[in-house]
Amino acid sequence: MAADDAGGANGMAGAGGANGAGGAGGGNGIAGTGGADAAGNAGGAEYAGGADGADAILKIRGLEVAFKTTAGTVRAVRGIDLDLRRGQTFAIVGESGSGKSVAAKAIVGIRARNQSVTAGTVEYAGAGAGALAASAARKAGRAGGGAGQNACSDTSQGAGQNAGRAASIDLLRLSERDMRRNINGRRISMIFQDPMTSLNPTMPIGRQIMEPMLLHSRASGISRGEARAKALRLLELAGIPDPAGCLRAYPHQLSGGMRQRAVISVALACDPEILICDEPTTALDVTIQEKILRLIKDIQRRTGICVVYITHDLGVVAKVADMVAVMYAGRIVESGTAEEIFYDPRHPYTWGLLLAVPDMNASGERLHAIRGNPPNLLHGIEGDAFAPRSPHALKIDARRAPPLYQISPTHFARSWLLHENARPPEMPGELRARIDGMIAQALADARH
Amino acid sequence: MADEALNDRALLRVEGLKQFFRAGRGRTVKAVNGVSFSIFPGETFCLVGESGSGKSTIARSVARLFEPSAGKIEFGGMDISGRLSAASRRALRAGMQMIFQDPLASLNPRKKVFDAIAYGLVELGLCASRAELSRRVFGIMEKVGLPPDFAGRYPHQFSGGQRQRIGIARALVMNPSLVIADEAISALDVSIQAQIVNLMKDLQRETGVAYLFIAHDLAMVKCISDRVGVLHNGYMVEIGFRDEIFGDPVHPYTRSLLSAIPVPNPIAERRRIVFSYSCAESGVDYGRGALRRLGGTHCVLAEDAELERWTQEPGL
Ligand SMILES: Nc1ncnc2c1ncn2[C@@H]1O[C@H](COP(=O)(O)OP(=O)(O)OP(=O)(O)O)[C@@H](O)[C@H]1O
Numbered sequence: 001m002a003a004d005d006a007g008g009a010n011g012m013a014g015a016g017g018a019n020g021a022g023g024a025g026g027g028n029g030i031a032g033t034g035g036a037d038a039a040g041n042a043g044g045a046e047y048a049g050g051a052d053g054a055d056a057i058l059k060i061r062g063l064e065v066a067f068k069t070t071a072g073t074v075r076a077v078r079g080i081d082l083d084l085r086r087g088q089t090f091a092i093v094g095e096s097g098s099g100k101s102v103a104a105k106a107i108v109g110i111r112a113r114n115q116s117v118t119a120g121t122v123e124y125a126g127a128g129a130g131a132l133a134a135s136a137a138r139k140a141g142r143a144g145g146g147a148g149q150n151a152c153s154d155t156s157q158g159a160g161q162n163a164g165r166a167a168s169i170d171l172l173r174l175s176e177r178d179m180r181r182n183i184n185g186r187r188i189s190m191i192f193q194d195p196m197t198s199l200n201p202t203m204p205i206g207r208q209i210m211e212p213m214l215l216h217s218r219a220s221g222i223s224r225g226e227a228r229a230k231a232l233r234l235l236e237l238a239g240i241p242d243p244a245g246c247l248r249a250y251p252h253q254l255s256g257g258m259r260q261r262a263v264i265s266v267a268l269a270c271d272p273e274i275l276i277c278d279e280p281t282t283a284l285d286v287t288i289q290e291k292i293l294r295l296i297k298d299i300q301r302r303t304g305i306c307v308v309y310i311t312h313d314l315g316v317v318a319k320v321a322d323m324v325a326v327m328y329a330g331r332i333v334e335s336g337t338a339e340e341i342f343y344d345p346r347h348p349y350t351w352g353l354l355l356a357v358p359d360m361n362a363s364g365e366r367l368h369a370i371r372g373n374p375p376n377l378l379h380g381i382e383g384d385a386f387a388p389r390s391p392h393a394l395k396i397d398a399r400r401a402p403p404l405y406q407i408s409p410t411h412f413a414r415s416w417l418l419h420e421n422a423r424p425p426e427m428p429g430e431l432r433a434r435i436d437g438m439i440a441q442a443l444a445d446a447r448h
Numbered sequence: 449m450a451d452e453a454l455n456d457r458a459l460l461r462v463e464g465l466k467q468f469f470r471a472g473r474g475r476t477v478k479a480v481n482g483v484s485f486s487i488f489p490g491e492t493f494c495l496v497g498e499s500g501s502g503k504s505t506i507a508r509s510v511a512r513l514f515e516p517s518a519g520k521i522e523f524g525g526m527d528i529s530g531r532l533s534a535a536s537r538r539a540l541r542a543g544m545q546m547i548f549q550d551p552l553a554s555l556n557p558r559k560k561v562f563d564a565i566a567y568g569l570v571e572l573g574l575c576a577s578r579a580e581l582s583r584r585v586f587g588i589m590e591k592v593g594l595p596p597d598f599a600g601r602y603p604h605q606f607s608g609g610q611r612q613r614i615g616i617a618r619a620l621v622m623n624p625s626l627v628i629a630d631e632a633i634s635a636l637d638v639s640i641q642a643q644i645v646n647l648m649k650d651l652q653r654e655t656g657v658a659y660l661f662i663a664h665d666l667a668m669v670k671c672i673s674d675r676v677g678v679l680h681n682g683y684m685v686e687i688g689f690r691d692e693i694f695g696d697p698v699h700p701y702t703r704s705l706l707s708a709i710p711v712p713n714p715i716a717e718r719r720r721i722v723f724s725y726s727c728a729e730s731g732v733d734y735g736r737g738a739l740r741r742l743g744g745t746h747c748v749l750a751e752d753a754e755l756e757r758w759t760q761e762p763g764l
Pocket residue numbers: 067068069074076094095096097098099100101102103112114193377604605606607608609610635636637
């Protein structure tokens with residue numbers, strides 16, 4: 001099983017990564033991430049995604065995105081580090097407005113008109129990297145070598161280790177045109193929160209699925225007839241009862257759920273290596289959601305595709321994710337395996353998030369909302385962005401952003417509570433009880 | 449709810465609603481195929497069901513964005529199913545508000561947030577002065593957790609969740625007696641969902657507003673609903689009080705729905721077995737069934753033999 005393999009690899013490689021990562025030199029030098037704050041502290045761990053990043057197809061370091069608005073600059077993503085691996089399912093959860101969609105769009109190269117900064121690196125080492133790196137090097141050569149850092153193969157970067165490995169390229173340095181032609185929709189596909197933004201209202205569904213296949217047809221050599229047959233198969237795979245009818249239908253003639261399944265078919269048209277699903281199933285009922293999640297899992301098992309879910313539904317995360325990242329105010333505040341995040345959460349924001357989920361076992365009560373509101377990203381954030389809402393805040397939270405603390409080879413959190421001299425924090429009693437109940441139930445189920 | 453006395457108190461009464469669409473080549477889509485339910489003042493009625501089962505269509509028919517193909521709709525004792533007079537249109541515009549599934553589509557991209565929220569109040573002339581308008585708009589923005597400096601921005605500059613809060617503010621600022629919330633909170637993170645749901649509950653207690661709440665998140669539905677209706681293929685297949693539906697589901701579609709609710713427990717979730725159901729495989733024809741009362745307010749759409757079979761099956 002793909003998921004199990006990925007988990008195993010994490011566990012093993014992660015142990016090595018914990019001590020080997022220091023030499024790899026990730027993005028922690030970027031101002032605002034943990035490294036700068038952490039000098040001399042117990043924290044300041046190097047994010048290693050549970051491994052040394054060797055097998056990552058996408059290695060994100062210090063990603064920052066900001067927008068200009070009439071009111072000022074909105075710093076939507078403030079430095080995130082993330083490794084994505086083949087066959088792995090990653091889930092990104094977190095506050096509305098914390099920058100999940102903005103980060104995902106930066107990765108696939110969708111740049112807003114008022115986007116003012118994109119910093120960091122998004123190193124892609126998938127199947128298309130070699131050709132892209134070669135073509136970038138050719139261009140650089142023609143331009144007189146000025147843009148030589150555009151492309152780097154791991155041989156030049158990795159200080160001689162693993163000389164035979166495939167090339168990698170920083171996607172943030174590619175032009176929008178290169179991204180559109182070679183990455184977005186082809187190597188990395190994205191399904192959006194709102195199906196209507198992915199679909200063209202004036203075009204029948206069938207043409208929208210076939211279009212990307214035909215756009216890249218020079219590479220794949222696919223004919224119109226073959227594209228049509230594949231479109232039908234994709235719609236059928238996505239569980240659409242009348243695929244031929246759907247091929248001819250316009251988006252407004254479909255219900256929300258049908259539309260989303262059509263969108264999934266469009267995204268899978270070119271057999272991407274990474275599928276980023278931004279709230280793919282919020283418009284679906286749970287039985288169809290279950291079918292779609294299973295469909296994506298099946299495709300993943302067959303093709304080793306890496307899937308990233310951005311979702312608010314923590315039940316879905318528990319169902320599909322190997323790894324989970326929790327975002328707050330433009331940063332990843334905690335990441336780990338699904339078990340680590342759901343059974344052993346360490347960041348007070350993660351506690352609040354888990355506690356806010358309506359409990360199926362207790363109905364009709366008031367829900368647990370996290371008090372206060374998220375910070376306004378227009379204003380500079382000093383210290384820990386979550387501290388003003390946290391009942392566990394420390395004095396230092398107001399002054400300095402917490403570094404990254406490593407809890408296990410795969411588990412990281414960004415909170416001063418994890419400092420060795422801080423009083424060990426207690427998660428809220430009610431959450432403790434809920435988690436204990438869940439573990440007991442999981443164990444009981446396993447026995448049957 | 450056949451009782452006459454009860455029905456007199458209903459805020460909204462929908463009886464035998466049918467909504468058909470022509471879908472080209474002489475095909476007709478029977479999106480809603482004879483659905484009946486009532487909503488009482490101050491209660492939360494949830495519609496759940498399969499994607500494409502007709503939930504949004506019911507919401508839109510009730511809000512009279514469509515002309516119903518058949519059936520009767522009464523709102524506040526007023527028949528709103530036929531041609532609308534200017535007076536009933538106005539009463540409808542003020543008394544019934546809708547929060548849509550799709551936040552971008554419902555917000556005019558060229559309107560600043562303030563104007564989007566103020567729209568209904570301005571249109572119907574419901575404020576005495578500009579100052580009162582400001583007070584109400586900024587008041588509701590604060591209540592739904594939107595900072596005041598958002599008022600001058602445009603909808604595309606917000607995250608999905610923020611846009612949805614704008615939609616909620618725009619509906620609640622009208623002080624309606626019925627709010628139809630179609631997937632209104634599904635784009636929000638769970639903490640803001642909790643915040644908005646708590647807020648909606650507070651406003652309900654304060655003002656007696658009723659909610660027609662359409663959602664796929666059944667854990668949330670269980671948490672906030674007074675009564676629940678389950679839709680499948682344009683039919684209401686089961687309806688009853690929350691505990692009747694969640695505690696003792698009878699219709700196989702309801703059972704399959706409840707068996708698929710994911711919970712934040714990775715080990716349990718990975719080994720979950722979902723009970724699958726389709727009309728074709730189980731040979732159920734909704735057209736032949738009738739709504740049977742099981743006791744209390746709990747009704748299920750079934751033929752005699754089906755009812756017997758389903759009620760004898762062991763619970764979930
Ligand atoms: N074009 C833009 N101009 C200005 N601000 C923007 C723009 N796009 C996004 N933002 C802001 O960036 C922040 C992050 O937005 P993003 O859409 O990534 O949130 P999200 O985490 O995906 O939230 P949600 O869960 O609600 O979808 C928000 O505060 C949003 O208002």
